[in-house]
Each structure stands twice: as C-alpha cells, then as structure tokens.
Amino acid sequence: MAAPEATAAAQGTNATAQETIGRAGTAMVEFSRVSKIYQAGAPAVENLSLSVDKGKITVFVGPSGCGKTTSLRMINRMVEPTSGTITVGGRDVASIPAPELRRSMGYVMQQSGLLPHRTVVDNIATVLRLNKVPRAAARKRALELLETVGLPAGMARRYPNQLSGGQQQRVGVARALAADPPVLLMDEPFSAVDPVVRAELQAELLRLQRELAKTIIFVTHDIDEATLLGDKVAVFATGGRVAQYAPPEEILRAPVDDFVANFVGRDRGFRHLSFSPGTDVPLHRAPTFLMDDAGRNQAAASAAWALAVDGDGHPLGWLPPGASGLEIVPGGSLFHPGDSLRNALDAALSSPSGQGVAVDADGRVAGLVQAPEVLAAIDAAREGRS
Ligand SMILES: Nc1ncnc2c1ncn2[C@@H]1O[C@H](COP(=O)(O)OP(=O)(O)OP(=O)(O)O)[C@@H](O)[C@H]1O
Ligand SMILES: [Mg+2]
Numbered sequence: 001m002a003a004p005e006a007t008a009a010a011q012g013t014n015a016t017a018q019e020t021i022g023r024a025g026t027a028m029v030e031f032s033r034v035s036k037i038y039q040a041g042a043p044a045v046e047n048l049s050l051s052v053d054k055g056k057i058t059v060f061v062g063p064s065g066c067g068k069t070t071s072l073r074m075i076n077r078m079v080e081p082t083s084g085t086i087t088v089g090g091r092d093v094a095s096i097p098a099p100e101l102r103r104s105m106g107y108v109m110q111q112s113g114l115l116p117h118r119t120v121v122d123n124i125a126t127v128l129r130l131n132k133v134p135r136a137a138a139r140k141r142a143l144e145l146l147e148t149v150g151l152p153a154g155m156a157r158r159y160p161n162q163l164s165g166g167q168q169q170r171v172g173v174a175r176a177l178a179a180d181p182p183v184l185l186m187d188e189p190f191s192a193v194d195p196v197v198r199a200e201l202q203a204e205l206l207r208l209q210r211e212l213a214k215t216i217i218f219v220t221h222d223i224d225e226a227t228l229l230g231d232k233v234a235v236f237a238t239g240g241r242v243a244q245y246a247p248p249e250e251i252l253r254a255p256v257d258d259f260v261a262n263f264v265g266r267d268r269g270f271r272h273l274s275f276s277p278g279t280d281v282p283l284h285r286a287p288t289f290l291m292d293d294a295g296r297n298q299a300a301a302s303a304a305w306a307l308a309v310d311g312d313g314h315p316l317g318w319l320p321p322g323a324s325g326l327e328i329v330p331g332g333s334l335f336h337p338g339d340s341l342r343n344a345l346d347a348a349l350s351s352p353s354g355q356g357v358a359v360d361a362d363g364r365v366a367g368l369v370q371a372p373e374v375l376a377a378i379d380a381a382r383e384g385r386s
Contacts, residue, residue, distance in 0.1 A: 028054040028183060028215040029075055034084030036070050036240070044070045045240030048084070054182075055213040059230035059248075061220055063263065067240030068219045072185050075217065076102045088183065103127055106176025106184040106214075110191050112168040114160040114175070120146070121156040124175045131179055138178075145174040150204055166197035173205070177212070186218045190225070202228055223264050227252060227271060235260050249275040273342035276381045278335065281344045281374055283358050283367030291316050291328070305353035307331075313364035315357050334359050335369055341381065345374045 029052035036045040045067040060068040073079040077098040124142035149170040227248035234245045252272040255261040291308040308316040317328035332350030335358040347356025348371035355368040
C-alpha cells in the first residue's frame with residue numbers, strides 16, 4: 001500500500017513527476033501484476049509483483065533473456081506493459097507523460113549511450129538543458145558532477161571516443177545524476193569494462209550511494225555483482241518470473257529452489273563469507289625486509305618466506321625460502337581492515353607463501369593471516385561465538 005504522503009502527492013495535480021517521486025514513502029517503485037508480451041510471443045515478463053525500497057539499491061539478476069531489461073524499461077515507459085500497473089512514488093506511471101517521466105529518472109546503459117558529437121560536459125548537461133536550466137548553470141553543474149564521479153576537470157572538453165570504456169561509464173553515471181533524480185535505472189552499466197575497472201566502478205557506486213541515497217534499480221547477469229551491490233536482489237527466471245527476492249545474504253544462504261541454487265552457483269558458500277566480518281582473524285608478525293628504490297634486495301637468503309616492503313612499509317612481494325637477489329614473487333590479494341572473512345581467506349589462499357598479507361588503512365603491512373585460523377573464525381561465526 002502506498003504511504004499517505006505518496007498518495008497525497010499522487011493526487012496533487014500540479015506536482016511534476018520528479019516532485020512527486022521525491023515525496024514517496026518507503027516503497028518507491030511498485031510493480032503490480034505486470035506482464036509484457038511482445039507481439040504474439042511467450043511473455044517476456046509475467047505477472048510481476050515487486051516493491052522497490054526507497055533510497056536502496058535493488059538488483060535484478062538472472063540469465064539472459066529472462067526479462068530484466070524489459071522490467072526496467074517499463075518503469076520509465078521505454079517499454080509499455082501489456083497489463084498490470086507500475087507506480088513510482090505512489091503515482092501510476094501510465095498517467096505521467098512518457099518524456100517527462102523519462103527525464104525524471106536517471107538511466108545508465110551498458111554502452112554509455114553518450115552522444116558522440118558532443119563533448120563530455122555537454123553530454124552531462126543534456127537533461128539539464130532539456131529541463132530548461134540556463135547553459136552556464138548547466139555547465140557548472142556538469143563540471144561538479146565530473147568531479148563527483150572521479151574524473152578530472154580536464155576531460156570536460158573531450159569527446160566520448162577520446163575516453164576509455166570505464167571513463168565513458170563514469171560520464172554516463174554523471175549524466176544520469178545531472179538532474180538529481182531520486183530514481184536511477186542502471187542496465188548492466190559495468191558489463192563492458194575489464195574486471196579491474198569494473199571493481200573500481202562498483203566501489204565508486206557504493207561510495208556515491210552512501211552520499212546520495214538514491215533509489216537505484218540495477219540490472220546485471222552477474223551474481224557476484226548483484227550480491228556486492230544489492231540491498232535486495234531479485235533473481236529472475238525465464239519468462240520474467242521472480243524466483244526469489246531477498247537480501248543477498250539470504251539468497252546465498254538459503255536459495256528457495258533449485259533454479260536459484262544453480263544460478264548462485266557452486267561457490268555460494270565461499271561468497272556468503274562476504275557477509276561475515278574478518279575482525280576476529282588473528283594477525284601474526286610479518287618477517288619483512290626492506291627493498292630499496294633501485295629494487296635491490298637487501299635480504300640475505302632466509303630459511304622461510306620473507307616479505308619485501310618499501311621504505312614506507314608497503315608490501316612489494318615475497319622472497320621464497322633460500323632465495324636471494326631479485327627473486328621476489330608477486331604477492332596475493334591484500335586483507336584490509338574491515339574486510340570480510342572471504343577477503344581474509346582469499347588473501348591467505350592467493351599468497352605464494354600461504355600467509356595472507358594484512359595491511360592498515362595506509363596500505364602498510366599490519367601482519368599476516370593464516371588459512372587455518374580463518375577457517376576457525378568461520379566456524380566460530382557459524383556457531384555464533386563471535
Ligand atoms: N523489442 C522486442 N521485441 C520482441 N521481443 C523482445 C523485445 N525485447 C525483448 N524481447 C524478448 O523478451 C525477452 C526478455 O528480454 P530482455 O531484454 O528483457 O531480457 P534480459 O533479461 O534483459 O536479457 P539480457 O541479460 O540478455 O540483457 C527475450 O526473450 C527477448 O528476446
Ligand atoms: Mg538486458
């Protein structure tokens with residue numbers, strides 16, 4: 001049921017779509033028995049009922065062709081439902097003129113969808129200009145947004161094809177945020193970039209969301225991305241049926257059926273560790289030695305693995321037992337303060353020495369973690385001892 005203020009806003013005849021959306025209660029977007037049948041085919045979305053929380057990230061995840069994009073696009077009427085109702089901020093989207101509705105929400109796609117013949121700053125300012133914001137004010141806001149998404153001001157004058165894929169996606173996010181919309185629709189926005197950039201963009205989105213608290217509906221087919229980003233995750237099955245809609249921790253711990261269990265995959269036990277803090281994992285003193293700027297190893301050969309550090313104590317790699325000279329091997333993943341048991345275990349398992357390197361907030365070596373002790377911490381967490 002719509003919250004009272006949302007209902008009042010929905011009845012207000014003068015409110016713009018964006019004002020109405022801004023006054024919604026806890027449910028921002030509601031699908032009610034929504035179906036979409038393209039031409040005379042099988043339903044792309046069938047009888048979807050789902051409520052999206054305000055100010056949270058809701059992820060639609062599922063295999064290809066299961067109706068995620070169709071569901072997303074019905075929210076801003078890029079696709080019209082065959083039957084059923086969608087409300088945004090308590091107001092039936094069918095009652096809002098489609099162009100106005102679209103401008104009231106940010107939309108980010110897999111390929112950034114930037115206009116190739118316009119500069120970055122003009123791309124970001126597009127919706128502001130459509131909303132009749134004067135040119136100078138729109139550009140000023142666009143430049144602020146460039147900074148918000150972590151791009152240098154010097155990129156403002158470039159054209160989209162002069163940016164990397166990751167930079168283009170950041171511009172796409174800035175453009176979507178330009179009119180400060182309460183709702184952001186994101187359709188596989190990070191799927192076309194390499195895994196390292198993708199991880200950066202994911203972290204950046206979470207950081208932005210802590211500041212902005214938008215209602216974000218995020219589509220992906222990647223369960224890892226879904227569980228990382230989602231406050232809640234809807235797992236779609238073929239035909240636009242939602243098999244499970246729950247917080248990610250619950251989907252990994254207790255998939256409702258074989259479809260969801262298969263989709264979240266064999267590694268779900270390992271992924272579930274992402275939700276357990278690694279604070280109780282013991283840290284051991286690290287046998288470090290200094291490697292100077294010229295890269296010369298200042299250690300004598302030792303009987304055990306030794307960790308090379310720079311002058312500030314940042315880890316550089318491992319020296320195998322009995323080795324000397326420049327035989328440093330790359331380290332594994334690092335374990336940061338506040339990381340989960342998953343990170344702790346990965347740090348230990350990925351390290352050539354079998355000991356995971358923990359670093360402090362400044363990236364300096366803080367100690368070593370050992371896999372058996374991480375496993376003991378996992379047992380303790382399961383038994384509720386920590
Ligand atoms: N314009 C269209 N005309 C006809 N059928 C369509 C159209 N758009 C989508 N479909 C069909 O609807 C179903 C759902 O498509 P949709 O694009 O919503 O899936 P999806 O979950 O986003 O998939 P993907 O992960 O591949 O992006 C598919 O069977 C697709 O072929
Ligand atoms: Mg899609």
